Amino acid sequence: MTKKTIRHRLLPALFSLQLVACSNVVHPPLADKPQAGPASALSGVTLVIHNVRLVDVEKAELIEHQLVLLAGEQILAIVPERQLSLYSELPQLDGRGHYLTPALWDMHVHFEGRTLEQDNALLLPLYLAYGITAVREAASNLAPVVLRWRDEIAAGRLLGPRIFTAGQKFEGINSLWDGDLEVGSQAEMLAGMDQLQAQKVDFIKITENTMQPELYLSTVREAQKRGLQVSAHVPYALSIDELASAGLSSIEHASYLLRLGFADEAAVAAKVRAGQLSPAAAAVHYQQGFNQQQALKGYARLAKAGVAVTPTLIGGQQLAMLHHTDHSHDVFLTYLTKDFISNYQWRIDRMAGETPAQQLTRQQKEQLIASQLPLLQQAGVTLLAGSDSAALNTYVYPAQALHDELLLWQQAGMQSADILRAATINGARFMGQGQYYGSVAAGKKADLLLLSANPLQDIAATRRLDSLIYKGKVYDRAALDQLLQRAAMQKQSLDLHRQQK
Ligand SMILES: [Zn+2]
Incomplete structure (x- = not known):
């Protein structure tokens, strides 16, 4: 069976938000399989991925001439390509010229907004269309709904990324x-x-x-x-x-780490605690006098203590560039309802009166924060890639913002391999799921991406998604585009429905 025929067979299932848990690919009786040489075919294989360059995120290298054998949702084994004839009658996914990587984890999102349940729900499949199969939801006022979605997705009744949530x-x-x-x-x-x-709750x-x-x-x-x-x-x-x-376990937002560049950080904290210094005065104190050497010592202590950091650069970046960016043509607005976007306004209003000098200060601060990422990495701090996408976070678009975030890390001087780890295996390990997710290895879940460019060379390759494999199904580009179209239609009908009310 060719890749095309698999795609064809899978498409009808994608028109429904309801997912059946079983795999859509079938295999012939095992007895029919040919034997070749000393190797014999493994049983239970449901899909054979071949002609791919396998991205080993841990070693930061490409492995060629391997077959990735799936059994339903699981990676059963990775065997030499010469064994292909053993599996010739099984469904094949020919990934010629593509790179097979673990799917992405967004380690900081919020599904929030008491009146935005449907608006957030329609975004869930978009995460998959952007190659993200797991999100860490860092609390929201929709907590009971998010907990329900987590369970429904896990049970295969709802299409979306695996959710790990803090609840409230x-x-x-x-x-x-x-x-x-x-x-x-x-x-x-x-x-x-x-x-x-x-x-x-998960954390x-x-x-x-x-x-x-x-x-x-x-x-x-x-x-x-x-x-x-x-x-x-x-x-x-x-x-x-x-x-x-x-x-x-983790500090959310790298902006806080700048305080480590001040020798008197502990003393300032003690003064605030004693009521001798207001938090506002402390904020002013930290605006001047950052010392890089001092900060490096702090990063070494963080690494030793095993505290991870989720930098979330994109939100600050979007605000810093707010006055210089025309967002009116942003593609992602196709998927966000008017009610969702109306939440962007509070930050826009709050910043309306900023002077050019204040804007420049803001931009410089964002640059300083970004410049810390390679240093944190070198110090051995575990970095987790997260977008902080949320209705309240202006122009931090769900799903897309993770890719924007990764690009900022690269622009800040981080190696693409380290970035890819932060967006895959680091997240899985942080959630205690490292044995199941985060790399292309036998025994792990087959949450996989076929990319048409090498993410170890340029992290922007995460945007070049050709196919997604998730919960035993293959979503080719056309199927992923259908998820996008469906979300755009749902957004339109929600807007229209509310307008008519
Ligand atoms: Zn957040």
Whole structure:
């Protein structure tokens, strides 16, 4: 069977959002298979991928002349290409000239907006169309819905990326954000942790708007004690080292790391905690005097403590360039409803009065943050690729923004192989899923991309998606384009429906 015929057989299934869990490819009885030489055919093979260059993300090398044998959703084995005749009667995927890589993980997204459930839902298949088969959802005010989607996707009833979610995030009382799990005491925090565990969230997220510093630290400790990964922002009242020693798993947003470039970071935190310095004054303090050598020492400590970092450059970049960019023709607007995009306005309004000098300062800060990425990498800090795409994050488009993010990392001087690891195996390992996902290897899930360019040479190759393999199905370019068209149609009908109301 040729690649074309597989594509043809799979297309009808793609018209429905409902996915059947079983594989769409069938294989003849095993007894019919020819035997050649000492090797004998493996049983249970449902798809044979050949003529590809296999991207080994861990060794950063290409492996040629291999067959990748799938059994349903699983990579059964990788065997020498000369064994192709053993499998000649089985469904084949000829990936001539293409590069087979593990699919991408976006390690920081939000599916948020109390009135945007449908608007977010229609975006789910788009992640697949952009080669992203797993997302880490870093909390939202749609938490119950996101938890439901996670389970429905896992059960094959909904088409979308595998979701790992924090559910609600921890905050203090009366926080700025909607939908937080607000806690003001140790007892409330423990009850909150019980609740999140009962909901089987995949990790814990904490942000710093109104949460008390001591409670912040004890929340990190408690999560760690319960064996949960815990990700957080960094409040001015705590030093990064204090959070690291409490057991923090990851820092979200590299902007916080600039504080490590100040020798008095711990002293500043102590002053804020004692009420001798306001958070606003601390922010001003950190605007001048960043010392690179000082920061490098901090990065070494982060690496030693095993704290990962999700840089999320694209959001800051979009804001820094807001006044210089015409977004009106952005392709991704085809998929975002008017209601979704209306959420962009608050940041646009907030920045409307910025002077050219303030804009320049903002751009310089973004550049400084970006320039830290290769240094973090060299220091041995685990980097996780995440977009922070969310309705509230202006022009940080779901799915597409991960590719924008990766390109920024490359422009910042990172090696494409390191970037690819941050967008595949690092994420899987961080979620404790490294044995199942993140590389093309026997025994792992076959969440795979066929790219028409080499991502080890230029990370922009992640945009050149020819086919996706996910949950035992092959989505060729035409099928992926249908997912895009379908989302565009759903967006239009949602807008129209609301307009008529
Ligand atoms: Zn976020």
